[in-house]
Amino acid sequence: MTVQMIEQRVRWALRLAGFGLLFTLVVVLVGAWTRLVDAGLGCPDWPGCYGALVVPDSERAQAFAPDAPLDVFKAWVEMFHRYLATALGMVALVLAGLAWSLRKKTGYPVALSFFLLIAICIQGAFGAWTVTLKLWPQVVTLHLLGGFTVLGLFFWLYQRLKAFSRGDLKPRKPPAFWWLLLVLLTGQVALGGWTSSNYAGLACTGFPTCNQQWWPEQMDFSEGFHVTQEVGPNYLHGQLHAPARTAIHYTHRLGALVLGLGVLGLFLIYAKQRKARPWLQGLILTYAAQVGLGIATVIWLLPLSLALLHTAGAALLLLILLMTGWQLGYGQLQVPRVTLMEVENAQFQ
Template sequence: MYLAAIGGCFTFVVILVGVWTRLVDAGLGCPDWPGCYGALVVPDAQRAAGFAPDLPLDPFKAWMEMFHRYIASGLGLVALTLAWMAWKNRHIQDYPVAVSWVLLGIICLQGAFGAWTVTLQLWPQVVTLHLLGGFTVLACFFWLYFRLKACRQSDRRPIRLPGLWWLVGFLLVAQVALGGWTSSNYAGIACTGFPTCNNEWWPDYIDFDEGFHLTQEVGPNYLYGQLHAGARTAIHYTHRLGALALGLGLILLTLHYKHHTGARRWLLAALGTYLLQVSLGIILVLNALPLSVALLHTAGAALLMLLLLRSGWSLGRLESASPAFSYRKVVHA
């Protein structure tokens, strides 16, 4: 149980290090994978030049990329240990064996996405899926922790998440994906000003077809992006619309379960985090993407996901309660 909690905290750090690596344009700091210029550690400039003469070594970017790979590998060891423990304890009733092995599988897939991020030269599809994979790993560690805690307490109540929660969860996943697509296509400041976009409520040069053309060519170097201004504007504007939809969903979910103290506190915290996210987004736009704020924006998205999952755990307990359950009853889940 505690190892799952450590893994969750570790994943949070790995996500932020990965985002920082991207924000400082170090995603291609090493042109190969899993090594760096053919070495397991960042080599000197002479050896790097011998390995890739056309790709000069930037020590800072190379070390940032390798540090991200090192700690991600450590996270894989944590997941491997949890999978081994699951196999060892598979005879225990309700032990989350499946969750443990799914977690390990997703981390292995994340390793593949990490390799493709480099070999496909920051292809936006892979970069976005890599971000979503990181959030999925964080969610799995979180859910595994609570499943292990319930198993330890012999709590065998089933988890039945309500439909409205699933809707808000879908909106959050879509918004994270839009955030990744915005970042990977360098559309963060395609719209200047707020609440308007480049002094217009609906820019007439916006190009949704090109902005969400998901079969972009493999081959070009996508560092700094390949899309024209209208396509990037479409991506950025859609991310704003997604934020609005997510906010409405969170408000509706919070109001619907306002009488349940077990879920309400987590939903209120999620709503507060959402408002902070909106504020950070506005700061990013008005100040041309300061790196520290962009990092906080990603951290806020991860925190929002964890708070929604925690509310889901409470709501799942409420939904699985007896039919006589009253919505006005004060419940602590």
């Protein structure tokens, strides 16, 4: 394979990774929209809809699933989400193919490319289980985390490909405190998914108090976080009683506070690093905006637009945190600007 062919394939991989990053964000938001309009069971089967690849007419739907009446709008929302997810899988498949063709090139992110494809396949399985297990909260929450994982992998692959294209073959890892904050953010996203999947978004009214109490008396943590609960007949609109939902919602609020302390700590520790400073500032501003959206969502009783923006804010927070980590680790390397041709020639000398 000539150097020109290598450069061409790397450019294609870089473009696909950038496109996949933006496309994943769209898929995540469409998934959230599907959830918020109660279209998660718009099609009672998977991967088709009432046994068809497109939404069928009412007569065929009735014959296929007599106990699941067809709602055309919800069915199309669900299928639209599936079509987008399938297309995203195709992007990952092409990236894996390019990685395989460049597997002998030192520094190319081959393992990351294949891990991304595996993650999307697992995500597809969770999409199927979301339907077959009737919106079981455990699966719905893991499906959300899977979407964020794919988003993060696309981002990291894009950055790795950019580094590879300029000859940066030995990047460093971000510092330990950054990893701690990434864990905190992951936990907070999981709490947000658990809140949504158990329909606990309005379990606490008012802010900063919850149901006019600083520490609500009616909270059932054991039931609210009983993650080994059996699969129920249908979790649409939730199965938990009010105290359990209040416990979930209030824990999500406490998690936001802990995450905020982590964001502040990261800023105070690394604010003097020139390359990372703008991203650290953006991290604080995005966190503040996300908290504001959460408060507004509660006060205005969970409007669809704000709920979607809250999901988008979480995704943006993840991307800015990842970029911060890149600048704290990979971006701090003093790497000379070299071309792939120069790298290739150096390997033969």
